[in-house]
Amino acid sequence: MTPLSSYAADHRRLVEAAAAAANIAEPVAFSPGGYTYYLLKAAVRGPLVPLEGVLLRDWIRNRHFNSGTKFGIRLYTASGIRFAHCTANVNGDYTDEAYDFYVVAKADYVKLFRIAVLASRSRTAGETPPVMPAAQLETLRQNTIGYLDMNNLKRIRDLGGRPKRGLLLTGPPGNGKTSACRWLLNECLRLGYEHQQVSPDAYQAARRSCNPVQAVKDLFAVNRHGIIFFDDMDIALRDRNTVRETDDQAVFLSALDGIDVNEGVVYVFTTNCPLELIDPAFKRPGRVDLVLHFEKPDAALRRALIDRWHAEIVDSIDIDTAVAETEGYSFAEVEEVKNLLILRYLDTKTWEWDWAMNQFGENRAELAKQERHVGFTPLAEPVLNGNGHH
Ligand SMILES: Nc1ncnc2c1ncn2[C@@H]1O[C@H](COP(=O)(O)OP(=O)(O)O)[C@@H](O)[C@H]1O
Numbered sequence: 001m002t003p004l005s006s007y008a009a010d011h012r013r014l015v016e017a018a019a020a021a022a023n024i025a026e027p028v029a030f031s032p033g034g035y036t037y038y039l040l041k042a043a044v045r046g047p048l049v050p051l052e053g054v055l056l057r058d059w060i061r062n063r064h065f066n067s068g069t070k071f072g073i074r075l076y077t078a079s080g081i082r083f084a085h086c087t088a089n090v091n092g093d094y095t096d097e098a099y100d101f102y103v104v105a106k107a108d109y110v111k112l113f114r115i116a117v118l119a120s121r122s123r124t125a126g127e128t129p130p131v132m133p134a135a136q137l138e139t140l141r142q143n144t145i146g147y148l149d150m151n152n153l154k155r156i157r158d159l160g161g162r163p164k165r166g167l168l169l170t171g172p173p174g175n176g177k178t179s180a181c182r183w184l185l186n187e188c189l190r191l192g193y194e195h196q197q198v199s200p201d202a203y204q205a206a207r208r209s210c211n212p213v214q215a216v217k218d219l220f221a222v223n224r225h226g227i228i229f230f231d232d233m234d235i236a237l238r239d240r241n242t243v244r245e246t247d248d249q250a251v252f253l254s255a256l257d258g259i260d261v262n263e264g265v266v267y268v269f270t271t272n273c274p275l276e277l278i279d280p281a282f283k284r285p286g287r288v289d290l291v292l293h294f295e296k297p298d299a300a301l302r303r304a305l306i307d308r309w310h311a312e313i314v315d316s317i318d319i320d321t322a323v324a325e326t327e328g329y330s331f332a333e334v335e336e337v338k339n340l341l342i343l344r345y346l347d348t349k350t351w352e353w354d355w356a357m358n359q360f361g362e363n364r365a366e367l368a369k370q371e372r373h374v375g376f377t378p379l380a381e382p383v384l385n386g387n388g389h390h
């Protein structure tokens, strides 16, 4: 038998088994790809059925990504349409769709596709990435979503590369690091990639547990290929009063190094901390492969941000003035001016740009007075006591 004929024979046999389990006539095999999440979300789960007498259950947290079996058949119905997911990854190769596919009756195929498309539409609204230079957005996309693409991962594996990637997003607060994470998380949902968010609180809790290295390691592991977000990691990694906690970073780094990945995982770390303050050990390739700076917007980017505002606002203010007067503002600050503008409009029924700018200036002066010592100031020196210790 040639590899192709045995491959084809295997696939035919699996399709038959899945169709019999789901009681489907004229089965069509398909891969829902980016619609997987929506299809499974729109469906009701039926039972698991063994395949060739084998059923291997998979404990996984999110039922919308996965059928809950590593080897076997899962039955589903969506709006009364029966379909099944067959998983028989004989080589442990999740990229091989002849061994990991869905079946539905030919008569229901188009209807099921429509159900998945509809489910995805209800979710995709408002899913725009933050404003950033086009080249930077492309780099971000390629190194996350693009990296996790099955074909890309397969190529990396074939070439013997490490299917693990670390990205560090840096820059002053309010310029889109968290927004970028939120967008990527949405992309994960849309494309059916797993995702995991590690909050500073979750990290601290893991750190305080009796086996911190293992607990931290568990926090940063995914079951399938996907993205792990560690937003504001500097807050988790350092003590409130010191800039750096080397002991903690050592635990963090060894946990990170100890995670074996075989299906592809991207780590996205963010920090407001200037790059010089980050432990060089963290920036080593294999931990962080790429650093992206989220700077304050230049005039073109401020214009791009303002262009996204509601048409009624855009038509009622002078855009050139708005762009010019917000020089040196972060994206978040420009957005705050917009919020003030809207609040004022609700009171006066007029769009008063100058009023909003003045109010913004006043609020900022007031905040500076009250909160001089609160919050994260990137260049703050650690407070030392008389003998030079913290
Ligand atoms: N690049 C951007 N494009 C559009 N809006 C932005 C951008 N950066 C920041 N904002 C606005 O400012 C808010 C705070 O930004 P955030 O992404 O949390 O900043 P960071 O995490 O870098 O401190 C966002 O919710 C969004 O309204």
Ligand SMILES: [Mg+2]
Pocket (backbone or CB within 6 Å): 177, 178, 179, 231, 232, 270
């Ligand atoms: Mg943030």
